[in-house]
Every structure is written in C-alpha cells, then in structure tokens.
Amino acid sequence: MEKKDIKALVLSNPKEISRLYYGNRDPFLNFGKKYGLSFDDLSDIYQEAFIALRKHAISGKLDTVNSSLKTYLFGIGKFMIFDLLKEKKKTTSYESSLHVTDETIEIVPFENTTEELTIEQHLLRTFFKKLGKKCQEMLTLFYSRGLSIDEIVEFTDYTSNSVVRSQKSRCLKTLKEMIKS
Amino acid sequence: MEHEELIEKHLQNKLSSKERLEFKKLLESNPAFKKEVSLHTNLKKVVEHEDDTNFKNLIADLEKNTTQKQPNYSYTKWLIAASIALLFGLTYFLNTSQKISTDQLFAQNFEPYRNVVAPIVRSDNQQDDKTRAFMAYEKGEYEIAISLFTKLYSETKEPYYLFYKANALLKLERAKEAIPLLLEHLKTKDTLTKKTNWYLALAYIKLKEKKKAKELLKKVVDDKSYKSKEAKKLIDKFE
Numbered sequence: 376m377e378k379k380d381i382k383a384l385v386l387s388n389p390k391e392i393s394r395l396y397y398g399n400r401d402p403f404l405n406f407g408k409k410y411g412l413s414f415d416d417l418s419d420i421y422q423e424a425f426i427a428l429r430k431h432a433i434s435g436k437l438d439t440v441n442s443s444l445k446t447y448l449f450g451i452g453k454f455m456i457f458d459l460l461k462e463k464k465k466t467t468s469y470e471s472s473l474h475v476t477d478e479t480i481e482i483v484p485f486e487n488t489t490e491e492l493t494i495e496q497h498l499l500r501t502f503f504k505k506l507g508k509k510c511q512e513m514l515t516l517f518y519s520r521g522l523s524i525d526e527i528v529e530f531t532d533y534t535s536n537s538v539v540r541s542q543k544s545r546c547l548k549t550l551k552e553m554i555k556s
Numbered sequence: 557m558e559h560e561e562l563i564e565k566h567l568q569n570k571l572s573s574k575e576r577l578e579f580k581k582l583l584e585s586n587p588a589f590k591k592e593v594s595l596h597t598n599l600k601k602v603v604e605h606e607d608d609t610n611f612k613n614l615i616a617d618l619e620k621n622t623t624q625k626q627p628n629y630s631y632t633k634w635l636i637a638a639s640i641a642l643l644f645g646l647t648y649f650l651n652t653s654q655k656i657s658t659d660q661l662f663a664q665n666f667e668p669y670r671n672v673v674a675p676i677v678r679s680d681n682q683q684d685d686k687t688r689a690f691m692a693y694e695k696g697e698y699e700i701a702i703s704l705f706t707k708l709y710s711e712t713k714e715p716y717y718l719f720y721k722a723n724a725l726l727k728l729e730r731a732k733e734a735i736p737l738l739l740e741h742l743k744t745k746d747t748l749t750k751k752t753n754w755y756l757a758l759a760y761i762k763l764k765e766k767k768k769a770k771e772l773l774k775k776v777v778d779d780k781s782y783k784s785k786e787a788k789k790l791i792d793k794f795e
Contacts, residue, residue, distance in 0.1 A: 490601070492605055523570075
C-alpha cells in the first residue's frame with residue numbers, strides 16, 4: 376500500500392480522512408449492492424470497515440500489504456458483509472449471495488476487540504481529558520498511534536527530537552501530579 | 557539503558573531480545589519500575605480508547621454529511637423540498653397504517669379479565685368498597701372502578717387490585733398507565749400473575765412497542781397456560 380495513504384490514516388487528519396472516506400464510499404456501496412444488503416446495512420458496514428482499516432494502519436499491519444487501500448478496505452468490508460449475511464441466515468436465503476464472484480477482492484478478516492476500561496483507567500481518562508490540547512495530541516501520537524519520537528518530529532511542527540521529548544515528559548509530569556493530588 | 561526509554565520501547569513493541577530480558581528483570585526486582593510500567597500501560601489503553609472514540613465520531617459526522625452532499629444547488633433545493641414533503645407524506649402514511657394495525661390487534665385481542673375476586677351476588681346488601689369496585693368493573697364503569705381499585709390497593713396492598721386496575725385502564729386505552737401496574741403485579745405471586753404477561757403484551761402492542769410485546773408473547777407461549785394459543789397467533793401476525 377502507498378506510504379502516504381498509511382500515513383494519512385495513522386495521523387487521522389480530518390481533511391485527509393474525509394478525502395479517503397468519501398473517495399471510496401460510493402464505490403463500496405456499489406460493490407456491496409450485489410450481496411443483497413440494504414443501503415443502511417452497507418453504509419453501516421462501510422463505516423465499520425473504515426474504522427477497522429485505520430486500526431490496521433496504526434498497528435503496522437498495512438506496512439507489508441501489497442494491495443491498494445481501496446482493495447484492502449473492500450476486503451474488510453466483504454468480511455463484514457459475510458458476517459452479517461451469516462447472522463441473517465435464519466431469515467433470508469444467503470446461500471445465493473455467497474456465489475457472487477469477485478475474485479479481485481480478497482477477504483480481510485477483522486476481529487473486533489474493544490476492551491472496557493477498568494475503574495482505574497476511567498479515572499485516568501478524566502485526568503487525561505483535563506490536559507491541554509497540545510499534551511493530549513502529543514500523548515495520542517505516542518501512545519495511541521504508536522509513533523516514535525523521530526516520527527513525531529517528522530510529521531508534526533515540532534522542530535527537534537529534544538523538544539518532543541521534553542514536551543512529552545512535561546505532559547506526563549502534569550498527569551502524574553493530577554493523580555497524586 | 558534508561559528506564560524511561562525501556563518502557564517507551566516496550567509500549568511500542570520495539571524491545572530487542574536483550575532489552576526484553578532487562579525489562580523483565582527490572583519488572584520483577586524493582587517495584588517503582590513496575591508501578592511506572594503499569595501507569596504507562598494504563599495510559600496507553602486510555603489514550604487509545606479516547607482516540608478511537610474521537611475517530612468514530614469523526615466518521616459518524618462524515619457519514620451524516622453524505623445526505624447533504626448534493627452537487628447542483630439551485631434545483632437540488634427543490635428536490636430536497638420535494639423529498640421532504642414526500643418523506644412527511646410517507647411517514648404519515650406509514651404511521652397511520654401502522655397505528656391501525658396495532659390498534660386493531662389490540663382491539664381484537666383485548667377484553668378485560670373477568671371478575672374472579674368478588675363474585676357479585678345480587679342480593680348482597682354489603683355494599684363495601686370492594687363490592688362496589690367490582691360491580692363498577694363488571695358494569696363497564698371503568699372510571700369509578702379505577703378510583704376504587706386505587707383506594708383499595710393503598711389500603712390493603714392486595715396485588716389483584718393492580719391487575720384489575722390495569723385492565724380497566726387498558727379498556728379505556730390508557731395503556732401507558734397500565735404498564736407500571738402490570739409490571740408491579742408481576743413481582744407478586746397470586747393466582748392472576750400468570751395472566752399478567754398477556755395483558756402486558758397487549759399494552760405494549762397498544763403503544764406500538766412491538767419488540768417488547770413479542771418477547772412477552774413468547775413467554776406466554778412458553779408458559780403454555782393462559783392465552784398461549786392467542787399469543788402464538790399474534791406472534792405469527794408480527795412476522
């Protein structure tokens with residue numbers, strides 16, 4: 376996959392995300408139509424699939440993927456479509472739709488793992504939300520997006536490695552003080 | 557290597573095998589280090605959680621905009637106006653037609669449960685509240701019956717008053733008021749409790765809460781007692 380697409384997903388800049396999201400939406404809805412799902416089902420699936428795609432980008436899974444963003448996204452979507460069809464199996468005949476052939480799109484399995492926060496983590500979350508916007512951004516880049524200090528320098532306005540480091544430790548210090556008090 | 561850097565690498569899965577060993581050793585031997593690691597691990601979860609939520613919101617917003625994203629403005633305005641009019645028309649039509657059907661279902665199936673508590677003997681001179689209440693109920697004077705049942709329940713706490721009051725309310729198409737009484741009645745265990753689910757289901761039908769109604773009807777069917785045949789028929793009508 377193209378580096379710039381992965382980067383756009385990881386950084387999740389709303390403008391870039393909007394471009395990628397709208398750019399693939401209609402084609403996906405068209406692609407999904409042949410499985411006999413409703414428009415509402417398909418647009419729900421598209422949203423889920425897009426969210427999953429970003430997760431794969433952040434976890435580094437996409438770095439070794441050869442297919443394009445579109446094909447990969449459709450692959451996740453297709454997995455979800457089959458999942459939903461299986462669920463609906465009792466009420467509708469889904470066998471027929473499984474024979475729809477589109478060898479071009481390879482299914483990409485996706486596991487939905489959303490863990491609930493513990494009580495301790497909930498508390499930490501309230502502290503985190505009290506931090507300034509800069510700090511939240513910095514910690515998000517590091518902890519959630521998995522960017523290294525060097526990458527943060529590369530992708531943001533921070534000028535050097537040491538600036539990033541000192542900013543990050545300042546943020547952590549503020550957070551720890553909140554925990555103590 | 558500095559502890560901070562070690563934790564950093566651990567969080568990003570970048571420890572070499574040698575560093576992993578050092579990390580493990582520190583974790584076992586140094587409580588302060590362990591505490592620090594736990595804080596960072598928790599923080600990672602929290603920040604990820606927050607980040608996910610924000611991203612989901614962003615996507616939801618983008619999706620919302622798709623309905624408004626129309627290319628040609630001047631005549632799409634009319635198109636939008638027309639679709640809204642159509643939508644209103646349709647929702648009205650759908651709502652009313654749905655109303656008729658649930659109302660019909662209710663009317664076809666509901667009749668107030670007969671008085672089994674205080675059989676009325678015509679020559680009965682004892683005109684106490686209880687007799688008067690059930691007499692009103694039998695005569696179809698539901699308003700009077702309701703106020704007497706209310707009074708009697710507050711005095712005696714006999715659960716069957718809840719049941720009959722709910723029936724009277726249902727007859728007067730006041731399903732919303734009947735539901736809490738029936739739910740309360742379900743918590744008690746008198747001879748009528750087995751019948752409550754059926755009336756509760758009908759109350760939900762009246763309020764168009766088909767899902768809740770269906771669940772209750774299933775219970776009635778499973779119980780194989782009062783009105784289970786009717787309940788089965790009703791479920792079939794829902795399908």
